Amino acid sequence: MEEKKNIHISELVLRTPDGQPYDIPVRGSLGLLALGDIGVMAWRNKIQQLKNEKIQAVLDKRKNSEK
């Protein structure tokens, strides 16, 4: 049985059955929805992370061009 975890969802790391970190697909999956709250939030975190990376990339690019 899964133990009670009051940690924030963003801190959760999804793992495959062999213990490896699970690489969340950006487009999501039925499997993630079936995982419930952790699946949904992990997927949204992934999207957010990707957005952040894109923004960062744009910022970095701008920074480099200013140099």
Place this chain on the structure above:
Amino acid sequence: MNPQPKKQKVILLGWDAADWKIINPLMDQGLMPNLKKLVEGGSIGKLKTLDPAFSPMIWTSMATGKRPYKHGVLGFQEVRPNRDGIQPIMGTSRKVKAIWNILGDKGYKTHVVGWWPSHPAEPINGICISDMYQKSNMEAFPKDWKMSDACVYPREMAAHFKQLRVHPRELNEQHLLPFVPELGKINQKRGGNIYGLAQTLSHAASLHSAFTNILRTQEWDFAALYLDAIDHFCHGFMKYHPPHRPNISKADYDLYHRVVTGAYQFHDMMLRRIMDFVDEHTTILLVSDHGFQPDHLRPKILPNEPASPALEHSPYGIIAAQGPGIKKDSLLYGASVLDLTPTILNIFGLPTGLDMDGKILNNIFEKPVDIPPIETWENTEGFHRTDEQVGEDEMNIMLKQLEDLGYIEKTDSANVEKSIRRVERELDYNLACSYIDGRQLFEAIEVLEGLQEKYPNDRRFLYKLATCYQSVNDLKKCRTSVDALRAMDIYNSGTLDVLEGSLLLGEKKPNEAMAMFKRAEENVDPNTSKIYFMLARCHFMVSRFENALRLLEKEKQINPDEPMVYQLMAKCYTKQQEYAQAAEHALEAIALDFQNPVSHFVLGFNLFHLGRYEEATTALENVLKLAPDYNDARKLLMTIYQTHLNKPDQAIALRKAFEQKIEGTIYIVSGMPRSGTSMMMQMLHKGGLDVFTDRKREADENNSKGYFEHELVKSLPRNKSWLSDANQKAVKIIANLLPHLPGRFKYKIIFMERSVPELLQSQTRMLQRLGKRTGDEETYPLSLADSFQKSIDRALQWMTHNPNVEYIRINYPDVIENPFEQALHINAFLGNILKPELMATAVDGQLYREKSR
């Protein structure tokens, strides 16, 4: 309140419309591995639904153990409290406690997610998330996707749960391709229903997300989740489910034939996640409210009637239970949706309420625990209502969804009054159907007669009324209703022929009934009309049991889940004295419908004949639990205890228990007409006993002191409601009607006797005085005399064998000759409550005119 010792925990999962007929092949193909694990590790069975099979009514029955006419949720919609419009049915319509109220009151931490109906979220000892929490529409995303705080209790947690919802516009081909592999071929503009699919999927994902969050982060003893997705997927896509049917376009079939399978697989995946939270103390119960026809029983077209999509439902849902003390790999028979709450209470070591209609499913337990029931849970704390109103946005989304599913008619916003009338009409109709389902036929008739008066052109009411009249043996009114239906030429003639055939059977005209059914056979669909069952009833009535059995086999091939087919087969075998076969078929009928007392009686009767007395007593005890007035069962049970099991104490206990339920004593004067019954009523009246009479039939030459009758007595075969008014009074009831008296009263019967020749002579003279000649008065009417004697014998036999009857036989000439002596005798029988000297003054010897020659 201090909680009980916390050992047991329960997860209750509701999958609306889940059906073993779809699940079993999927499990066999390895497509539902998690449910398969649950099934193999626990007990499973079918769950008999209620009629009407409307989800809000049934899920509330599941959560309360009570029928809809008790719990108050009667449909999909209701009139708003200030009557300014209509709204989806609310949790506030529930007027009795749900399982979560009872458990919360006992200190258990309880959480409920998505139960239908449960909005606004009610205060409980845990978290309640209402059935409006997940509702969405396509336009409002992402910023405008509102959620009222009333969707969550405690309200301060609303913001937390709001972010756990999934919107249909978040979904993409990754989510939808498992349902529709050739998604790209769908032209949405040409009626493709992909948005509906995404919406249903997102709603399930939202509720599952909130539920898993609760299980993961909160303390819990009881947690319930309700999902409507399977029902919605099936209403939209079952028509495309294999095998392909000729009336479905091949192109559409190719596109959508995987949707239903995908829906079940997704639920299996969600189940896998929930199983992560199950420990050795947890019982998991997976249930559905009804099934969904997946095969040849799928209706090809739906009638243009409110809530007609419910015709696609099948009458059996599912139950799978696994946990500590639950039998493994075991089959459960005879379960009903009403049994869920009593069973969960038992798991927690709590008593069931006697006012609940369900029973504890003892067969799922390795060692059933007997906990004496209490009167009711309604008098205890733990039910806290909220007066919050529903937000317009959520309400409109929900109404739109119900409209899209076809469960409700489109709301006429321009004519609010019309919409209100329509909703009230449907709620009343559902109430009547619920009464019928609970065998409360007179209550049903009252509601239906009101509806019929208001809406004479709505054939549904007249049709139901006709079937009710027939069930209560009011064949005259049934005939009138059938004739009126015939006059409505819009009615399907085949369906009406079936109804009329059934009426003819009630009128004991089996040959005419058979002709009617044969005519109907040409116009009705054998898959839905039960026509072979009807024909079998005709053969049964004329004792052609082999023919009946042949037809019932045919019906069984079409309708393997119809309990009445097995019941009639059991009756046929009983008549053929094939007791083992009969018992086996009665058991099948009970497995499909535990609530029918007749099947239990047939089982008990046959077990008795097989010498299996202990088992027979169990069956007969069940009859009396379901129908306390079933005197044949009581008599047989007492005989078994007394004579075959050598348990006279049990027989006495049975009689005492029965007497405790007695509502009162009615004093009856009975006998054949002209046997001195009016004189005896007069004696009792003079002696000081109240008499039950309407004084409509006035004294005349034949009865100079009056008849002391009441019109209502004649209606006894179909109407017993007036008996309460006759409590502690004297009533005149002719001998032929005695067997129609129900078991809930004690009867002290003064049975008047007079020789049959004198009776016949007196009746003849009376008819002559009334100017109604009777043919040849000089010839003794042998057949009539024989018929009189048979009626008297039948009445005496009935009185002798009925435990709630005490009777005394009084000879009419003896009263004339010795009125005071007889008055003393009668008064002693009645418990010395009268004044015999006054009783004797009522006797007038002059009236004894027809002494035997």
